Amino acid sequence: MHIEPDVVAGAKIFLSYATAAGAFALTVKLARDSLRDNGGLLALALRSLLTTALVFCFFEVLPHHPVGVSEVHLILGSTLLLLFGAGAAAIGLAAGLLLQGLFFAQFDLPQYGMNVTTLLLPLWAIHLLAKRLIPARTAYVDTSYKQALALSTAYQGGIVAWVAFWAVYGNGFSSENLASVGSFGLAYMSVILLEPLIDLGVLAAAKALSRYSQGPLFNVRLHQPA
Template identity: 75%
Template sequence: MHIEPGVVDGAKIILSYATAAVSLGLAAKLSADTVRNDGGVTALASRSVVTTALVFCFFEVLPHYPVGVSEVHLILGSTLYLMFGAGPAAIGLAAGLLLQGVFFAPFDLPQYG
């Protein structure tokens, strides 16, 4: 997000879609592991809701700095991973970013995926 359309060439866009597909597969595997080993669907859902809310707040409250054609947000991803686990952290990061886009930057949503 925050990268103007047309700045990144087509080959890199295809690579970004491949990276997103692999990331989605890994998040699904980590979520399945959480369901199997750490308390079931309820635990995954509750942790994911909490991480989503935290990521949304982090995007809006914590500082972000322009870097090149994009910007860097302090989102405390490692802290979320350590506190809630990999599956819920992955879901929370994706959902929090989506919520931030829906409410504050809908013009960036075509680049979300």
């Protein structure tokens, strides 16, 4: 989902600074909620380190291909949310993306505001969706395929929507630009099909290995009802 350098240029890029500021404000809110309700400072710090490392690997190690206006990545946002909580997931997405840019893709740093917005605002959305979709009496390890599919579709759909917004904002409604956006959106369908299966596999493993998947490294909600 990295926005290509020529998609938004010049003064238009200042909008991304404003959206990124909003995304960071939401991240602070999620982190504060995690401090209060999800294990405290040590747990948040440990989970954030873990999610940062995972996100860095998602971008650098897992297969990724340029398609249309951006790249298709297996980001696993809903997986991070369920396993580690929204606060740690948001911090990990922002920090992992930044580290990847600093060490391996400096040409992406001017687009950091757009890219971090594209990652974090859909995460905020599925954080709210999970509260409505998964009953409070249900631990996350008991999430159903339908629930996992809804979360994954919402997250990946949010990414596609933001990429489309940046592309149209930067280059308008030309047929070539819209075709590039469309090809990117179609390519992301493969991620939407795959991610719920990964979610369920990871959650099943966490349930089977409950002795090892509890404690400060994992979301309290993973094994406990709200």
